[in-house]
Amino acid sequence: MREQQNYRAAIYCRLSSEDGADHESMSIGNQRALLTEYVEKQGWEVVDTYIDDGFSGTNFDRPGFQRMIADIEKGRINLVITKDLSRLGRNYIMCGQYTEIYFPERHVRYIALNDGVDTLNQTSSMDITPFKHILNDMYAKDISTKIKSTLHTKARRGEYLGALDPYGYLRHPDDKHKLIINEETAPIVRRIFEMSAAGMGSRSICTVLNDEGILSPAEYTRFRKHDPTKDGEFVRKRFWCQTYLRSILKNEMYVGCMVQGRQYTPSYRSKKREPVPKEDWIVVPDMHEPIVTRELFDEAQKKMQARKKVIKPLDEPRLFSGQFYCEACGTAMRQHTTGNGKYTYFICGKHHAIGKLACSSHYINYDIFYQVIQEDIRRNAKLFSEDSEQAAKKLMELKCADEQKQAAKMKRDLTSAKKRLADLDVKLKRAYEDNMNGKLPDHIFSMFIADYDAERAGLRSSISDMEKALEKVRDAKSDIDRFAALIKKYTSFEELDRFMLNELIDRITIYETPGMGRNRIGKEKTITIYYKFVGAIQ
Secondary structure, three states: OOOOOOOEEEEEEEEOHHHHHHOOOOOHHHHHHHHHHHHHHHOOEEEEEEEEEOOOOOOOOOHHHHHHHHHHHOOOOOEEEEOOHHHHOOOHHHHHHHHHHHHHHOOOEEEEHHHOEEOOOOOHHHHOHHHHHHHHHHHHHHHHHHHHHHHHHHHHOOOOOOOOOOOOEEEOOOOOOOEEEOOOOHHHHHHHHHHHHOOOOHHHHHHHHHHOOOOOHHHHHHHHHOOHHHHOOOOOOOOOOHHHHHHHHOOHHHHOOEEEOOEEOOOOOOOOOEEOOHHHOEEEOOOOOOOOOHHHHHHHHHHHHHHOOOOOOOOOOOOOOOOEEEOOOOOEEEEEEOOOOOOEEEEEHHHHHHOOOOOOOOOEEHHHHHHHHHHHHHHHHHHHHHOHHHHHHHHHHHHHHHHHHHHHHHHHHHHHHHHHHHHHHHHHHHHHHHHHOOOOOHHHHHHHHHHHHHHHHHHHHHHHHHHHHHHHHHHHHHHHHHHHHHHHHHOOOOOOOHHHHHHHEEEEEEEEOOOOOOOOOOOOEEEEEEEOOOEEOO
C-alpha cells in the first residue's frame, strides 16, 4: 500500500467489562483523546469517531463497528486507527480477516497505535500481529470461563441472577440477588394457578386475563417504565398468550425454589443460547417466599397433563399449509376440525392464541374456502386458454395502466432527454476550452457551469424515472407471459393439490368487516389470491 497525504481517518474506540482492572486507562474518553491527538498531529482528516461502549470484542456485530464498515464501503474512509489490537476485537479469526484481507482489499490503512501495528509499514511488528490476535482471543476465553464459573457458584447458592424481575416478584432493594413478593402481580399468578387447577385450559385463562385488561408480563414491565409526561398515554400493545402462561404454570420459582441454568451459550464467541435438559437445571429450594403452595402447583400440573392432546404427526402437510393468512394481522390461518369430525374450518391464528382483543376470528368453512380457490383457478385458466392475448391485455391494464398508456410518449421523451444531455456535455467542453483560451471570462463560465449542473441534474432525474417506468412495463409483460404459460396447464383438473397450489399461488389472504359475527358469510369476507408473477387478479 502506498503512503498518501490525504488520509480520511476513522477513530474506533471500544470498551467492555472483559477489560477488567485496566478500566480507567482503557476508558472511551482516554482512547478518543489519545487517537485524536495523534491523527491531528499527522495532519489527517477525522471523518468520524466510532464508539462501542459495553460491547464484547469476541463479537463483531457491534453498532459502532458496523457503522464504520458501512462508511468504508461508501468510500468515506481510507484509514482506521485504534489504541491497540484488542480494541479492534478479541476473536483472532475475525481480527486476522479484517487486518490481513478486508482492509488491504479496500485500500484502507490500519494502525493499532500502542502495539506499533501499521499495515502501510510491513515491519517486524506486523510479523507478530497474528500472535497478538491469538493472545487477545485467549484472554477473552479466560475471562468468559471465570465469569461462567462465578455465575454457576452464585446460582448453586440460590442467588437470583436474572436481569429482570420475574413476574410476581421484585428484586430486594438491598440485595438484587434476593426476591420478594410483588403485591401487585402475585395475586394474578395465584389466580392463574387456581384457574388451571380448577380445570381451565391455558387458552381460556388467557382470554379471561385479556378481557379483564390485566397486563401481560411484558406489558407490565413496559408500564412500570412508562412516563406519561414524556411518552403520553400508555397504550396496550401485547396480550397474554398460551406459551408464556404455560411457562408460568410450569415454573417452580412460584413455590419458593430458585430455578436457573436453563440455557447456556455453546461458545464464548457466540451469543446464541441453547436449552439445558431439565435434569441439569440448578434448582435450590426454599430461597424466597412462595406465591402458591406445593399442593396447588402439583394440582395445576396434573390438570395441564390431563388436558394435553396427543397430536398425531401428519403424513404430509395440509393442503393450504403455509399459504393462507389473515389480512388484518398477518398471522397464518389455523385449520380446525370439530370433535365429531363433521366440520372443518379456518380461524385466525392470533385470535385462536390470544382472543378477540388481538384479532377477530376470520372464520370460514373449509369447503367454502376450497370452492372459492378452485373456481378462481378454473376461471383464470379458462380466460387465458380461450383468448390469451385479450386476457394478458386486461391484466396489463390492471397492473400498470398509467405507464402503459404513456409508454410511447416516454420513449420519445427519453430519447430527447438523452440527446439533450449529450449536447450539454459538448457545450461544456467547448466552454471549458474557450475559458482556457481566454475567449470566455471566468464569471460567465461560472454562470454557465451552474446552469449546466442544474439542468443536467434535472435531466438525469427525469431519465432515471422514465427508465424505471419503462422497465416496469417490460417486467410486467414478461411476468404476465410467464403466468399465462403456467395457468394454461390447469385448464382441466378435478381436485386441488399442493403441487398445483405451490406452483400457482404465493399466498391467500382473508379480510372481514371488524365486529362481525363468526357465522356471517358472504360479501363481508374478502378472499384475495396472490398468484405467482402477477399478484392479485381482481
